[in-house]
Amino acid sequence: MPILRGFTGDIRTMPPDIYVNEMPVPQEENFTMPDFVLGFVGEFDRGPINEYIYCSETPTKRMTELLRPVLGEMSDKGCKGNQLLTHLHMARAKKAVFVRILGNGYATAGLTLMDSQEMPTPTLKVSAKYPGEYANLFTAEVIAEKEDTFTLKLYSDLDSYETYKGLTMEEESENYAIKVVNEKSYHFVLEDLKSTAETMQEKKPAVIEQTQLYGGSNGARLTERDYIGTFDSGTGIRTGLKLLELAGKQVTDSSYIGFSSSAADKALYAFGEKYNNMTYCGTNSLKVGETGEETIAYRKTYDTDFCQMVTGSYKANTGAEISGACLSAIVHATGAIENSGLALECTWLSGSDELFDFDQLTFLYENQIACFTLKPSETGQGKLGWRMGNDYTLAIKDVSGEVLTDNENRKVNRRRLNSWIENSLFFVAAKWQGRAMTTKMKRDAEVRIRTFFDQLKQPLNPLDSPKIDDYSITFDESANNIDVFLQNINVKHFNTAEWVLLNFAGGTNAEIE
Numbered sequence: 001m002p003i004l005r006g007f008t009g010d011i012r013t014m015p016p017d018i019y020v021n022e023m024p025v026p027q028e029e030n031f032t033m034p035d036f037v038l039g040f041v042g043e044f045d046r047g048p049i050n051e052y053i054y055c056s057e058t059p060t061k062r063m064t065e066l067l068r069p070v071l072g073e074m075s076d077k078g079c080k081g082n083q084l085l086t087h088l089h090m091a092r093a094k095k096a097v098f099v100r101i102l103g104n105g106y107a108t109a110g111l112t113l114m115d116s117q118e119m120p121t122p123t124l125k126v127s128a129k130y131p132g133e134y135a136n137l138f139t140a141e142v143i144a145e146k147e148d149t150f151t152l153k154l155y156s157d158l159d160s161y162e163t164y165k166g167l168t169m170e171e172e173s174e175n176y177a178i179k180v181v182n183e184k185s186y187h188f189v190l191e192d193l194k195s196t197a198e199t200m201q202e203k204k205p206a207v208i209e210q211t212q213l214y215g216g217s218n219g220a221r222l223t224e225r226d227y228i229g230t231f232d233s234g235t236g237i238r239t240g241l242k243l244l245e246l247a248g249k250q251v252t253d254s255s256y257i258g259f260s261s262s263a264a265d266k267a268l269y270a271f272g273e274k275y276n277n278m279t280y281c282g283t284n285s286l287k288v289g290e291t292g293e294e295t296i297a298y299r300k301t302y303d304t305d306f307c308q309m310v311t312g313s314y315k316a317n318t319g320a321e322i323s324g325a326c327l328s329a330i331v332h333a334t335g336a337i338e339n340s341g342l343a344l345e346c347t348w349l350s351g352s353d354e355l356f357d358f359d360q361l362t363f364l365y366e367n368q369i370a371c372f373t374l375k376p377s378e379t380g381q382g383k384l385g386w387r388m389g390n391d392y393t394l395a396i397k398d399v400s401g402e403v404l405t406d407n408e409n410r411k412v413n414r415r416r417l418n419s420w421i422e423n424s425l426f427f428v429a430a431k432w433q434g435r436a437m438t439t440k441m442k443r444d445a446e447v448r449i450r451t452f453f454d455q456l457k458q459p460l461n462p463l464d465s466p467k468i469d470d471y472s473i474t475f476d477e478s479a480n481n482i483d484v485f486l487q488n489i490n491v492k493h494f495n496t497a498e499w500v501l502l503n504f505a506g507g508t509n510a511e512i513e
Helices: 063-071 080-090 177-184 224-228 240-247 262-275 293-299 324-334 358-366 411-428 439-457
Strands: 038-042 053-056 095-100 108-114 122-128 138-144 150-156 161-167 188-192 212-214 253-256 278-281 307-309 313-316 321-323 349-352 371-376 384-390 470-475 486-492 499-503
Touching: 038 080, 038 240, 038 324, 053 063, 063 080, 063 095, 080 095, 080 313, 080 321, 080 324, 095 240, 108 138, 108 212, 122 138, 150 177, 161 177, 177 188, 224 240, 224 262, 240 262, 253 262, 253 324, 262 278, 262 307, 278 324, 278 411, 307 324, 313 324, 321 324, 324 371, 324 411, 349 371, 349 384, 358 371, 358 384, 411 439, 411 486, 439 470, 439 486
Parallel strands: 038 095, 038 253, 253 278, 278 307
Antiparallel strands: 053 095, 108 122, 122 188, 138 150, 150 161, 313 321, 313 349, 371 384, 470 486, 486 499
16 A cells, blocks of 8 residues: 655545555645535446546536546436436536446447458457446548558547547557557547458458447346445455445445435445445335335334435436435535535426325424425525425434434534534644644644634634534543544534534544545
């Protein structure tokens, strides 16, 4: 595992498997944390299955534009993941991690070009630069030039058009087709299949072909095992949710894309508990009927603060469907941290698979199940907008085993705010990690940590709203390291009478697994 010293940024921006030792951080007393990062596991019409895709919006390109050549087009039908992209675009999500999964028997898309011999043999393979395992459609056109050179025109189904002239199959040449295209192309990768031809003229490709699938079909239905994923300790290859774990430190809100099962959801909230982020479960298969017995029974199968159950399936005004779980993850990650999903109006939604009456909403509320409902818009223009009807996530029982009776709202956001504060503390106190603390260091650390919480209570920027109502901290003056010096932190949230204990339990170093 590599050792990284002198790193001055945020460790959560680093790739997995980086060990950060004695990480220095900026000295100023203003602390900024990264945006919330969504994490999704599900089916897309293209993209890799053995690596996750992390995408961050740039000043000039929306996140969905960047994803287009990797995971495919936004869609109003078809793969659930591509329909999800439509909602992410409309919600203006900025950062997300995606894990694509496939059922057994999927095929690999590729284009094999034959050489110019009288009895042709394979000479060149064209593949997508983003390692899509299925449904990358492209065409290659070969135009003859001189005896041993050729022009290669490559067309992608994503409107890419590339032309390379003067190519040869001579490996020592600076115009070697493999070298030229692989260095310059944004969409394509070439592989030399080592034609058996004896001359360069015969080795060059001579056909026009469109990609064809080989090796099976991807028509297998996705199972809970595909969503949970696998890990091969020999090769290190991961799939599904186990692959998302590689980005577990970056992700703050995660969900399966339109899927729910007991085993898969259990793995999901275990992921949330392990990496201190919020997870969301429940699809349109979990509906509230006349009694809601099936939905309520399912909600009682788990007891954790880290997973919100959301019922219903919802449609964008374009027709793209999304599960309530995915939608809740989006509104929490795109809204302000001090506000819950209740505060964000989903102006792009046009309908739901089921409308709940007052009694049903009360039933959901009492049993800690979230949903989205149609409410009057705050714009004052008489329009209607969809917003969260309730925002539950509290564990069913408290630490003593007693059933919780507090009916305060904003419980999902309280869990997320706690996670955000806990993660922020690693950043704030990192300069003292792994060091024996002197009296001066303890005073400096106390000032820095109190300043951090003071700014949560009263931001320096008058345009920012407070994140917490109040706080208290206990320090151990006899401590020799930062983890012992910082004892208990009690944070009082708005809109709730409860005080929540945050445990600062770092090691002597910060580690990203």
